[in-house]
Amino acid sequence: MFGAVQFGVLAACIVLFVPMGLAGWHLSRNKMLFFSGALFITLAVGVHLTPYFPSFSTLISSSSSFPSSSTVVSSSVNHDSCISSLHDIEFYTNIQDSRVNNDSSSSTGEKMKNSWKWVDSDKGVMDCEFQKLSKSDASDLLNGSWVVVAGDSQARLMVVSLLELVLGLEEIERVRGDLFERHSDYHTTVDVIGMKLDFIWVRYVSNLTDLMVEFREKRVFPDVFVIGAGLWDMLHVNNAADYGVSVRMLKDSVMPLLPVTPEFEVDDRRVAVRSPHMFWLGMPMLISSMLNTEEKREKMTDAMWYAYDKQLYKSKLVRNFGGPLFLLDIHSLSSRCGRACTVDGMHYDGVVYEAAVHIMLNALLVESQQRL
Structure with a gap:
């Protein structure tokens, strides 16, 4: 896929290297110069007229704005599966030593604290890295x-x-x-x-x-x-x-x-x-x-x-x-x-x-x- 910069570089390479390649086929100097000039003029006119042809401009801009189709599909799948896995949560109880926190209300020196985590065994959760x-x-x-x-x-x-x-x-x-x-x-x-x-x-x-x-x-x-x-x-x-x-x-x-x-x-x-x-x-x-x-x-x-x-x-x-x-x-x-x-x-x-x-x-x- 080509953006504007890549398209310009490609055009320059065509103008530079195609005539050189043609020279390798032993074309006359005049024929080579004529072909090179015609090619340069055609590309220059095409570049300047591109904005006036919406369908072609849209094609170029869309090509440079979006990733390849395989990337889009992959992102879509990951997005949907991650969204659907967000509530895969489990709650558990931690037992903490309350004496460390100077909590004198517990005679056993322990207190209960609820906590939570995403389910470890859920593949969607692991893939999404919540x-x-x-x-x-x-x-x-x-x-x-x-x-x-x-x-x-x-x-x-x-x-x-x-x-x-x-x-x-x-x-x-x-x-x-x-x-x-x-x-x-x-x-x-x-x-x-x-x-x-x-x-x-x-x-x-x-x-x-x-x-x-x-x-x-x-x-x-x-x-x-x-x-x-x-x-x-x-x-x-x-x-x-x-x-x-x-x-x-x-x-x-x-x-x-x-x-x-x-x-x-x-x-x-x-x-x-x-x-x-x-x-x-x-x-x-x-x-x-x-x-x-x-x-x-x-x-x-x-x-x-x-x-x-x-x-x-x-x-x-x-x-x-x-x-x-x-x-x-x-x-x-x-x-x-x-x-x-x-x-x-x-x-x-x-x-x-x-x-x-x-x-x-x-x-x-x-x-x-x-x-x-």
């Missing part, structure tokens, strides 16, 4: 980014885990009180890496739809969007069909933010808009017997969870079901962590949301075909 990102790696990846997380308490816990990664445990303790003010937004900037983070408290999917419309009207978009809602709807509305209608309306509001419409008209000018990476934060596994009110135990059942999930499937909002948003499958993660990872049957230990954060960051690496 990694728990360090603070430095996560900072490099999110450097200069604007991240918006919108949703309920599950989304807030996601924000906590993300900030723990980029700030560190000591720094997160300073802001934890502000972050956990009930039913409130939270905004911060990590100055060291120039990352802006906005958490927007949202109860219902209809609130997410309003938020998408607001961003569209302002024509200002974050680099990463993490959205999700459903628990409040399940408790206070408890109607899966209505939830399905809301999710389909949300999908309609999300579509204009995606690459299918990369430009907008602004003052009679076409302005390109960078589309965000968008994630849907799924609802967790609900353990009815552990829920802390009678109303929750009555309404937030397994049957209702699956009815709501069926509506999400039918809406084609998330990529697993043929839609545009990448699903951060909190239900799968919380199910694997189990009852030991929750005290109220709804909100899970930080290890679950930590795993979700690393899945999200590795998804960004896969989508952009980067390695740290």
